[in-house]
Amino acid sequence: MIETVHLTKKYGSFTALNDLNLSISEGTVYGFVGQNGAGKSTTFQILATLMSPTYGTAYINGLDVTKEAAKVRRLIGYMPDFFGVYDQFKAVEYLHFYGASYGLSTLEREEVIPQLLELVNLSHKRDSYVDLLSRGMKQRLCLARSLIHDPKVLILDEPASGLDPRARVEMREILKELKSMGKTIIISSHILPELSEMCDEIGVIDSGKLVATGSVTDIQMKLQQQKVIIVTVNADVERSVRFFEDDPDVINLQVLENRTIQFGYRGSDDLQQALLKKAVLADIPLLSFKPLEKNLEDVFMEITKGVEEG
Amino acid sequence: MKSILLNPVLNKEIRLRFRSTKSYIGIAAYLLILGIISLGYIGITLNFDNMGTFRPEQSKEMFLLISMLQLILVIFITPGLTGGVISSERERQTLPILLTTAQSSSSIILSKLFSSLAFLLLMVFVSAPIYMIIFLYGGISPETVFASFGLYLFTMLIIGSIGVLASTLIRKTIIAMVTTYSIAFFMTGGIAVITVMLASFSYDFQTQGQDYIWPYLFASINIPVMFFSLFEQSVINELKQWSGFSFSPWIIFFSVYGTVIVVSLGIAIRKLRPKMRTKAYPKA
Numbered sequence: 377m378i379e380t381v382h383l384t385k386k387y388g389s390f391t392a393l394n395d396l397n398l399s400i401s402e403g404t405v406y407g408f409v410g411q412n413g414a415g416k417s418t419t420f421q422i423l424a425t426l427m428s429p430t431y432g433t434a435y436i437n438g439l440d441v442t443k444e445a446a447k448v449r450r451l452i453g454y455m456p457d458f459f460g461v462y463d464q465f466k467a468v469e470y471l472h473f474y475g476a477s478y479g480l481s482t483l484e485r486e487e488v489i490p491q492l493l494e495l496v497n498l499s500h501k502r503d504s505y506v507d508l509l510s511r512g513m514k515q516r517l518c519l520a521r522s523l524i525h526d527p528k529v530l531i532l533d534e535p536a537s538g539l540d541p542r543a544r545v546e547m548r549e550i551l552k553e554l555k556s557m558g559k560t561i562i563i564s565s566h567i568l569p570e571l572s573e574m575c576d577e578i579g580v581i582d583s584g585k586l587v588a589t590g591s592v593t594d595i596q597m598k599l600q601q602q603k604v605i606i607v608t609v610n611a612d613v614e615r616s617v618r619f620f621e622d623d624p625d626v627i628n629l630q631v632l633e634n635r636t637i638q639f640g641y642r643g644s645d646d647l648q649q650a651l652l653k654k655a656v657l658a659d660i661p662l663l664s665f666k667p668l669e670k671n672l673e674d675v676f677m678e679i680t681k682g683v684e685e686g
Numbered sequence: 687m688k689s690i691l692l693n694p695v696l697n698k699e700i701r702l703r704f705r706s707t708k709s710y711i712g713i714a715a716y717l718l719i720l721g722i723i724s725l726g727y728i729g730i731t732l733n734f735d736n737m738g739t740f741r742p743e744q745s746k747e748m749f750l751l752i753s754m755l756q757l758i759l760v761i762f763i764t765p766g767l768t769g770g771v772i773s774s775e776r777e778r779q780t781l782p783i784l785l786t787t788a789q790s791s792s793s794i795i796l797s798k799l800f801s802s803l804a805f806l807l808l809m810v811f812v813s814a815p816i817y818m819i820i821f822l823y824g825g826i827s828p829e830t831v832f833a834s835f836g837l838y839l840f841t842m843l844i845i846g847s848i849g850v851l852a853s854t855l856i857r858k859t860i861i862a863m864v865t866t867y868s869i870a871f872f873m874t875g876g877i878a879v880i881t882v883m884l885a886s887f888s889y890d891f892q893t894q895g896q897d898y899i900w901p902y903l904f905a906s907i908n909i910p911v912m913f914f915s916l917f918e919q920s921v922i923n924e925l926k927q928w929s930g931f932s933f934s935p936w937i938i939f940f941s942v943y944g945t946v947i948v949v950s951l952g953i954a955i956r957k958l959r960p961k962m963r964t965k966a967y968p969k970a
Contacts, residue, residue: 381967382967384967395967421782424782424786425785425786425959425962426782426785426786426959426960427960428960428961428962428963428964429964430964430965431964431965431966431967431968432964432967433964441962442962442963442964443962445959445962446788446790449786449787449788450788452786454782454783454786456779456782456783458779459779459780459782459783460778460779460780461780462698462702462780464702464705464706465698465702469701473694473697473698474783474787476694476697477694477695477784477787477788477789478787478788479788518783521783525788
């Protein structure tokens with residue numbers, strides 16, 4: 377449904393997007409995660425036909441965004457990261473305007489607008505001026521606006537940014553509802569855990585380059601191939617350090633505060649078990665021996681750090 | 687044409703513009719000022735006339751005064767109404783969303799232009815009853831009144847098209863408006879000054895029996911001069927004589943400004959959306 381081929385955007389000597397190759401199949405919810413300035417919004421603007429790429433192209437439902445932009449616009453619903461609203465419009469007029477802009481007849485609009493307001497929990501605000509809505513309500517109204525022409529693809533650039541926790545949960549619920557409706561959604565965020573619950577696949581972008589892509593589990597697995605183990609001993613820190621350093625799979629050993637030792641471990645789970653058994657037999661005064669649990673934030677930080685350093 | 691007139695962008699613009707109470711206060715204030723000037727002019731004239739009459743020549747002078755005021759209004763207000771139509775959408779961050787709808791660039795640009803001019807048109811046309819006072823005293827034909835309204839409309843289109851172009855090309859509304867005002871003032875005052883300067887050299891050409899085309903050409907593209915020539919043709923006729931040209935100054939006027947309108951709107955339409963093109967990815 378969405379495909380990018382060598383997608384590159386340059387501003388003079390600065391490369392905002394570097395050879396991005398993505399393939400997102402129909403009905404997938406794809407999370408696009410990266411720090412601010414990583415290239416997420418640039419990608420989305422190209423997909424939304426608001427910016428032309430320097431090299432490569434993108435396809436939506438087989439249509440080339442650089443050659444068939446007008447047709448692509450009818451297929452997509454786009455919600456930018458920062459957007460304004462026409463303050464003097466009422467919520468219902470706002471949706472009518474965009475519905476008409478997509479060529480929907482008055483009858484069609486009158487049928488679809490109440491459904492959309494219901495979907496985004498704004499039925500009670502249909503006659504309120506947009507200006508008087510809260511930030512979260514405006515975000516939801518904008519989401520309803522992006523759905524007015526029943527697009528196959530939704531391009532949502534940080535839809536939950538700037539929302540309070542309650543509004544974030546509400547937004548997440550709406551997106552789950554859209555997922556169940558079979559929409560293909562590409563959604564960006566700089567907060568990875570926010571995406572993990574609702575996305576089928578995730579792509580991590582850093583400095584304009586896609587550094588990891590796959591399911592949330594895949595990405596976690598990818599990083600956990602190199603575990604970090606934290607050992608706490610009751611005494612004999614120096615002897616314990618010598619013991620662990622002797623193991624060929626132990627790397628980057630560091631002594632932390634409070635008799636704690638941290639090291640990377642390249643071995644399998646069986647070898648890890650054997651190392652623990654050996655430590656007990658060697659009378660290392662172990663208080664604890666545990667692999668560091670990595671959450672998605674850690675995964676993201678490690679992946680992006682790798683690129684920066686590279 | 688139907689698609690433009692029933693266009694959602696036009697509909698939205700008109701609805702938002704006319705929903706504001708400021709619009710109605712502005713129109714009411716304008717009519718009040720125009721009414722005071724017209725009735726005040728008649729009152730003062732009657733007061734100073736020995737016979738206590740308001741003659742057709744005085745009626746014509748009053749018409750000229752009101753018409754020039756209307757023209758000044760058009761020249762001053764059109765840049766303000768059109769110079770921000772696109773840039774203000776950009777500043778309010780509503781433009782990207784509008785550009786991803788199915789609306790074509792031409793429909794957005796033309797709707798924006800027409801909706802801005804609709805307000806000014808209303809302002810000019812609601813003043814018609816004040817104009818009708820002139821018919822009570824004579825001195826001006828209905829054709830001249832229609833011609834002057836036609837010229838207001840064309841002037842709005844000229845300055846409005848330039849305003850929309852500036853607003854499309856320039857990101858900041860304030861800079862777009864200043865640019866439009868500068869061009870509008872050059873087209874009115876600037877070209878008038880150039881015409882006067884060029885006319886001052888006419889004596890040399892006349893004494894040598896040569897045709898002198900430039901003052902006539904510049905006068906023909908000067909909006910106030912052409913507007914004035916609707917009522918008094920002696921000045922333009924004299925310049926025409928010097929030039930040795932036989933065709934009407936209106937042909938030059940409409941050709942030049944017709945081109946300005948078409949080119950301005952054409953560029954604005956082309957530049958509204960980015961040109962979507964790409965190059966093949968370079969092989970390593």
